[in-house]
Amino acid sequence: MTGMPQEDPAALICELARSFYALGWATGTGGGICIRDGDRVLVAPSGVQKERLDASQMFALALDGSVIARPDDPTLRPSECSSLFLKAINIRGAGAVIHSHSLNAVMATLLYETEFSISHIEMIKGIAGMSYDDRLVVPIIDNTAHECDLADALEEAILAYPETHAVLVRRHGVYVWGAEWQRAKTHAECYDYLFHAAIEMRRLGIPTTLEGDLNDASLSARRTGALDLA
């Protein structure tokens, strides 16, 4: 996490957003990232194409969410994720938060009921505090019609799962954070890899934890109108 030159956070948000777009995490103007810079949090505007962001378009928010600085364009509003980003920053001391619409995250929320869980995969070690043979758990909260209405459920999940660095949102995506942007990005990559691995394991009939998959949303989904398509 060291050995790198200091980078301008606004330029970094643009660069990371392009990278997340290419990974399929931020298409259709979805997804996002914020970076804390001292007492300010830099966030991108809402509803813009994430791979075409420009550093001059950033908002700077205070830790209570009030707007400290804004881009010249009067039509821009701060990302709808802002209140959720601030939960991870204020409760967990996150230095950066990433929101992804990755299909891997969405599919994971359709295969697990209330918690995603996986163990004994090397990439688990990429999550701060976790070992290879720990059981990695990610809470799943239900989606709401408006993104800002997720904030309370996100806060509850963060408090109920003090070791998690991510919260999945059913049929929506995932919020991931870390102590600084490099760690948040590493976490986002590891979680996405683990969601993908779990989907492939399920497809091949392999349980994702050694105790088996007791918490399995697809079982009930299959009971209620599911087709037996491969």
Add this chain to the structure above:
Amino acid sequence: MTGMPQEDPAALICELARSFYALGWATGTGGGICIRDGDRVLVAPSGVQKERLDASQMFALALDGSVIARPDDPTLRPSECSSLFLKAINIRGAGAVIHSHSLNAVMATLLYETEFSISHIEMIKGIAGMSYDDRLVVPIIDNTAHECDLADALEEAILAYPETHAVLVRRHGVYVWGAEWQRAKTHAECYDYLFHAAIEMRRLGIPTTLEGDLNDASLSARRTGALDLA
């Protein structure tokens, strides 16, 4: 949709076409895009490699389809999609129309009979006028041997589904539009994501709407010679 510098539409078509090629939407000279510029509609030539387009190759059409300006190369003809592009422009006031051969779109037309439908996926909110828990419907029209013969069926579908911003063409692809190019591109990305999500949900036996998948083309396909391969 704001906060961006004005861009030359011909250069923009080339840039977007390269991006769509990389996404697999426009390989084999397939797919395309048009952008309205005042009373003119800029379209690429037919049968050229979409990732190698040059701004000097564009045609300018009037809203009735007549050619206003053409490239120097006398062998070039306007895209075969032109009459379909003009339907969305003239009936719906589209500012840009995207045609994709994405395999996600083609597979969606093989899994649904007359309408693609999905609900309760966050990316539905990326389609203008739609909420997370709305049922997103995309009409499917049957393909024809010649692309220009699709125009009447496309017009009928546009009129019959006044809320749609896309029409699927069975075993062929999809036409997607929006009020301006940014919105058309956002729509194209959201629809493609939703087609992909639906295919993965079907594969795992999860219905794509909460009422279940009543309109399921694969059921009859499986009755007529289908193999039970996974």
Add this chain to the structure above:
Amino acid sequence: MTGMPQEDPAALICELARSFYALGWATGTGGGICIRDGDRVLVAPSGVQKERLDASQMFALALDGSVIARPDDPTLRPSECSSLFLKAINIRGAGAVIHSHSLNAVMATLLYETEFSISHIEMIKGIAGMSYDDRLVVPIIDNTAHECDLADALEEAILAYPETHAVLVRRHGVYVWGAEWQRAKTHAECYDYLFHAAIEMRRLGIPTTLEGDLNDASLSARRTGALDLA
């Protein structure tokens, strides 16, 4: 196929090889391309990393396969595909030939016995002489331990299937050609898309031609030791 500036064929081979590497058609030093330039055929060396080719590394062959010009590096030999490339050039008048190790091509040869076939998919129109509702057939020849030993079987398949622009090689890949490099590239992209579509259709139990899949290698494979894994 027109409207483009003349390009240096050696530089073009390098550029296309980088693109094919990115598509997964030419990893592990596999795959290749040749371009005819008058009475000479330019081919890359054997066993080099295709995404790192340099125009100075090209061989020029006569139409009988003899070496007209060679790179300075004495350790380089012409591509092992050369005798196969020359079959499509001499028998069919191809201006360029592409050899791909795409996994889509390899999987297609495992799902069909002697011929790949598909109909009623729009991208079929991308193959010269084919319509949307034609049945596209690609002959499959068996692989040999040495690539040069494929030449006779390739010639037989070319002669037996006068309308094909491609020959699949079982458990190996595909050879695709066209009248000039743009057409060869378009063909390669369309065939690869169609192989991919067929695999996905099979996975979902949808026949790839309207008559059903009578010629189905996987049926016998499943009888001989296959696992019923999804």
Add this chain to the structure above:
Amino acid sequence: MTGMPQEDPAALICELARSFYALGWATGTGGGICIRDGDRVLVAPSGVQKERLDASQMFALALDGSVIARPDDPTLRPSECSSLFLKAINIRGAGAVIHSHSLNAVMATLLYETEFSISHIEMIKGIAGMSYDDRLVVPIIDNTAHECDLADALEEAILAYPETHAVLVRRHGVYVWGAEWQRAKTHAECYDYLFHAAIEMRRLGIPTTLEGDLNDASLSARRTGALDLA
């Protein structure tokens, strides 16, 4: 393997690491590569983002693992893979070793018990010493909580399988090597392709060797709590 200009090994490690990141082999700071340069072995630091490496961050190790030269940044430590890299260098004379977390490699270790095996796929020829119809075998060792604890098991596998150029690590990834960096990269690409091919073959019920898949970890996995999801 010839015909290329000499490249600076530190710059080459950075370039290859970016490429491996894009392939999904080195996300989440995972994966790695070392290159031998005379009596020194250049390795990247541990825990840094592999697509953002800088040549000034490299360590130089002696063949006994002692640090000869190190980057200025005092917080950096050599890659945790170093002791494993040195096994392939010292026992097999490797000139470069690649460690990948590719999901294809991980899934292969879940589908095979003690050895991955495949035969009759053209890309097998990309592995030094192998023919198309040889049975390619890759030993699988069990993962450990700490990467350095893998060294003994890796050495045993290298000695027990004198023809292999790779060792799979269950639920973790793969180590691949070659006589020089080009060969190591070619091997890594061919092995990854073969792992991917095997997974797809299994999914479609096709055995990966002509004798069938006797050594099949998924059979027992399916007996112990596996879901029958496709």
